[in-house]
Amino acid sequence: MTLFPRAHADAASADAAAGGGLEAGAKAPATRTGLPPRVLAVLAYVLWWVTGGLLLVIEPDEPFVRFHARQAFRVFGLIWLIGIVLWGLGLAVLLFSMTAFRLLATLGQSVWLAGVVLWVVAMVQAWRGRLWAVPWLGRGLLRTDN
Secondary structure (H helix, E strand, O other): OOOOOOOOOOHHHHHHHOOOOOOOOOOOOOOOOOOOHHHHHHHOOOOOHHHHHHHHHHOOOOHHHHHHHHHHHHHHHHHHHHHHHHHHHHHHHOOOOHHHHHHHHHHHHHHHHHHHHHHHHHHHHHHOOOOOOOOOOOHHHHHOOO
16 A cells, blocks of 8 residues: 555556647647646646645646645645744844754755755656655645545
């Protein structure tokens, strides 16, 4: 049993279901933007939570796109917010302790670095047509569709 299920059994069905690699004469799944769902899923991650939020508004009906847009908005918004808070706290304690500032700045950079790694992985998984949830943070998205 896998922790993070794949959206499709193999790459060929994933490609076809996500709107890429269509056979001659086959129509792409209808989206409001006219772009294939797989492309929109990748675009949901481009500017972290910003594009995720935009695609939630622009493309609310396509389940594959909605999953990735919600994940981008929630997970990468949270990572961004935690990084901002750590940096802000670091600047606040700079007047009192250089060591505390360094610690908080390093933690903030570490959070953002982990976010960048997850961001790249999420974009690759979206391009492959998979419903990949970010460990610990995105698992709830697989259970709900609201």
